[in-house]
Amino acid sequence: MKAVIDKDLCTGCGLCEDTCPEVFEVKDSIATVKVSKIPEDLIESCKQAADDCPVEAITCE
Template sequence: MKAVVDEDVCTGCGTCADICPEVFELGDDGIAHVVGDCGEFADCCTEAADSCPVGAITIED
């Protein structure tokens, strides 16, 4: 599994980084970035994607 953040849609709310900091972090630009592989963090990765208020995160197989 691989997470992808649509930087044009992301509002930088930080929900994904709060839920799954092993995979997501907010960059200096105020936008979420993928910093790790979902792999063993599949549950929190999926929860972060499902919790994104603007639907900016997709999970690819």
């Protein structure tokens, strides 16, 4: 599984980084994904970050 951030939608609020800092990081007011593949033990927190994103900028695929 991997996470993708729509940079056109992202507001850089940092909620994803707070929820799953091992996967997400906010740089220059835009969230980025720090890993190419989400480790098994972080899949649920990554999905939670996507669900909690206020602008629905994160997808997990």
